[in-house]
Amino acid sequence: MPKVRFKSPLDDVEVEVPEGTTLLEAAELCGAKLGHACGGVCACSTCHVWVKSGLSSLSEQEDAELDRLDQAFDVRPSSRLGCQARVGSEDVEVWITDESLSAYLDENPPLRRRLEAEGRWPGPGKR
C-alpha cells in the first residue's frame, strides 16, 4: 500500500493507506493537523496542501476542486485539496499549508492556546 507523509511545523507523520483514499482521510488516520472546515465536500479550501512528491500519482483534479482552489491562499502548481485528491499507487509527501493548519487550530482552541503559550504557533504567515 502507498504511504502518505504529512509535514508542517507541527506534523511529521506517515500512514499506509489503500489506493483511492483521500489525503484528508489519510490525515485523519494518522492524526495530521489538516483543516477541513466543510467536512470534506469541496466547499472551503481549508484542506489545502502542497504536494512535495507523488503529485502525478494522485487522482485528476475535477473542475470543482480547481474552482475552489481559486479561492485558496498561496496556491502553487503543487496545490491540491486534501478532501479531493485520492492516493494512487505511489507514496506521497505533502506539506500542510498555513491556511489549513490555522483552520485546524481554529477547530481546536485548547491546542492553539497551548501552542501559542509555548511560542510554537505565531499565527498564519508569520513563520
Ligand code: FES
Ligand atoms: S475540507 Fe473543505 S474543501 Fe476540503
